[in-house]
Amino acid sequence: MSTSPSPGRQLEKPIATDAEGESEFSYSHASSLAIAVTGVGAMLAIAVALVAVIISGTSEGDGTPQTGPAIQASTEWTITATEFQFDPDAIAAPLATDVAVTVDNKGAVQHAWVVMKQGEEITTEQEFDQSKVLLGFDNIDPGATVSDTFQFDQGGTYQIICSIPGHFAAGMKGTLEVQS
DSSP: OEEOOOOSOOOOOOEEEOTTOOEEEOOOTTHHHHHHHHHHHHHHHHHHHHHHHHHHOSBSSSSOBOOOOOOOOOSEEEEEEETTEEESSEEEEETTSOEEEEEEEOSSSOEEEEEEOTTOOOSSGGGOOGGGEEEEEEEEOTTOEEEEEEEOOSOEEEEEEOOSTTTTTTTOEEEEEEEO
16 A cells, blocks of 8 residues: 555554553543443444344345445545544545545544554454554544545555544444455
8 A cells, every 4th residue: 555645644653552562542632531432322333223224124125135336436535523433434445546535523522534454454442453554544633624645556445443442342433445
């Protein structure tokens, strides 16, 4: 992967080690609030997901899974971060082309928008490690907007997460599809 060096709030060190040398998410000044609302956010995310499944159904009626339209690759994306989701949570970008990414934090706490390296998908926060991060924005204050231009030289699917403690567990994740 290559990224352009254009200005923007680049990812700060979102990883720290404890006394035993174990990796853990770093904590910002908003962590206390984030941890306090994580349980509520997780329950809300689960409830919303269940309602969506019930409303949309899981098949055409003949056992065939439903598939939505493919995401259109774009060279410009604006992502809104709130508690605890990205909108849109799935984006697509063309291969070897500059892609302008803007993240607008409309939430009440700090958020991050981090693209993991291809093949470095995590399923729990304990699996997170700074070495798995390709690019992104860290510690985006409430009401702030950050932008940068990136270019992807390898096609495939990449995981997007919020690296603020508790946010990934609450459902703040997505995908980036780099299309050739």
